[in-house]
Amino acid sequence: MVVRPIDLVNQPAPFQDRYKILQRLLDVLEKLKPNAKGKLNKLATGLELRVAKSSKSPQSYKFNMSILLRDLNKFQGDLSKIKIGHKPVAHSTPAVENKATKANAMEKLKSILIDVDTLEKNGYITSIGSAATATAIRSGDLQGDSEHAICLRCNTKFSKSEIMKKTLCRYHPLKKEYDRESKIHHYPCCGETAVSSSFLRLGCQTCDHHVFREQTYEGMSNITEFKDTRHVEGPENVLALDCEMAYTSLGYEMIRLTIVDFFTSKTLFDEIVRPIGQMIDLNSQFSGIHEIKESDSLSYDECMQRVLTSSLINKDSILIGHGLENDVNVMRILHRKIIDTAILYSKGRFKTSLKNLAFENINRKIQSGEHDSSEDAIATMDVVKSKIGIPIAQKEWN
Ligand SMILES: [Zn+2]
Ligand SMILES: [Zn+2]
Numbered sequence: 001m002v003v004r005p006i007d008l009v010n011q012p013a014p015f016q017d018r019y020k021i022l023q024r025l026l027d028v029l030e031k032l033k034p035n036a037k038g039k040l041n042k043l044a045t046g047l048e049l050r051v052a053k054s055s056k057s058p059q060s061y062k063f064n065m066s067i068l069l070r071d072l073n074k075f076q077g078d079l080s081k082i083k084i085g086h087k088p089v090a091h092s093t094p095a096v097e098n099k100a101t102k103a104n105a106m107e108k109l110k111s112i113l114i115d116v117d118t119l120e121k122n123g124y125i126t127s128i129g130s131a132a133t134a135t136a137i138r139s140g141d142l143q144g145d146s147e148h149a150i151c152l153r154c155n156t157k158f159s160k161s162e163i164m165k166k167t168l169c170r171y172h173p174l175k176k177e178y179d180r181e182s183k184i185h186h187y188p189c190c191g192e193t194a195v196s197s198s199f200l201r202l203g204c205q206t207c208d209h210h211v212f213r214e215q216t217y218e219g220m221s222n223i224t225e226f227k228d229t230r231h232v233e234g235p236e237n238v239l240a241l242d243c244e245m246a247y248t249s250l251g252y253e254m255i256r257l258t259i260v261d262f263f264t265s266k267t268l269f270d271e272i273v274r275p276i277g278q279m280i281d282l283n284s285q286f287s288g289i290h291e292i293k294e295s296d297s298l299s300y301d302e303c304m305q306r307v308l309t310s311s312l313i314n315k316d317s318i319l320i321g322h323g324l325e326n327d328v329n330v331m332r333i334l335h336r337k338i339i340d341t342a343i344l345y346s347k348g349r350f351k352t353s354l355k356n357l358a359f360e361n362i363n364r365k366i367q368s369g370e371h372d373s374s375e376d377a378i379a380t381m382d383v384v385k386s387k388i389g390i391p392i393a394q395k396e397w398n
Pocket of ligand 1: 171172173174187188189190191192203204205
């Protein structure tokens with residue numbers, strides 16, 4: 001079937017030019033959207049018509065068309081990111097967003113799984129055999145020894161066995177930032193500068209205890225043994241996962257776990273978890289959790305029993321998260337099929353925050369106040385969807 005441009009009263013360019021450019025547009029779309037073959041003629045004529053309508057001269061028509069072709073390639077055919085004449089395309093042409101198939105999405109997801117070497121370099125423990133290597137890599141971290149720890153907030157070295165003895169830890173909850181204009185560091189939590197003479201420079205908040213975090217396989221497994229997901233049978237599934245953590249007498253522990261299904265966007269699991277150690281700080285500012293009630297929370301063991309099952313995390317699950325090593329380590333699971341957006345979008349050693357990734361890639365504002373593991377899991381999953389070019393809103397798959 002020959003595809004022809006739709007006639008306009010005021011043609012911005014000769015019919016012949018519009019005809020040629022429409023065929024080129026169709027070629028580009030065929031490469032970008034191989035699954036939408038039957039709908040591409042309609043999509044191409046629709047897009048060409050919009051460019052034609054928003055152009056006033058042959059020059060502007062050519063220019064606008066070249067922008068469209070450039071953006072189609074740049075965003076890999078994701079219409080939600082493309083504008084014609086400053087107006088987004090996606091809203092006015094909802095029928096043309098092609099549906100992805102499950103098989104196609106699985107194939108794309110598998111192509112961005114992080115390899116085991118990279119996982120281990122980023123603090124993942126993928127098997128007990130590999131734990132020695134991971135430990136060696138991370139032993140350069142400030143972490144003291146098996147009996148001592150260095151406070152993550154104030155850098156004081158302290159004895160882990162005395163962590164519940166009352167002391168004074170003064171700290172800033174947010175990391176200092178460098179201000180290029182004044183050439184000094186300041187703390188965004190309180191505005192205090194690193195060169196201030198006020199004692200507030202040492203910290204705008206206080207806590208009765210220091211805090212630490214086990215970083216090595218040995219340290220973590222001394223508290224709770226790791227569980228290998230290889231022993232959990234079940235069908236292949238794709239899950240986005242996010243934990244909130246708190247500081248306790250045993251270091252860093254999970255206090256909330258959210259698991260969202262990649263294909264349906266349904267929350268499959270979302271529970272508050274009681275830590276094993278004594279609570280020091282719920283990190284409410286970040287975790288969004290202000291109290292843990294015995295009646296509506298699970299113990300760590302109950303939580304893991306419910307999560308490591310065929311319908312949730314099993315040996316073939318693909319787990320999606322941002323900086324997911326923190327989550328799987330507090331969960332104490334060994335797993336190898338992982339898509340980590342912090343690694344996927346890292347530039348050298350520099351990792352972008354989920355907040356920035358969500359804003360840049362899916363135009364969504366998250367973490368404007370306290371964090372919410374459900375919001376974070378969904379945002380991470382949607383960043384991955386946009387990365388592999390499948391519609392974020394799609395809920396039905398075949
Ligand atoms: Zn501060
Ligand atoms: Zn401290």
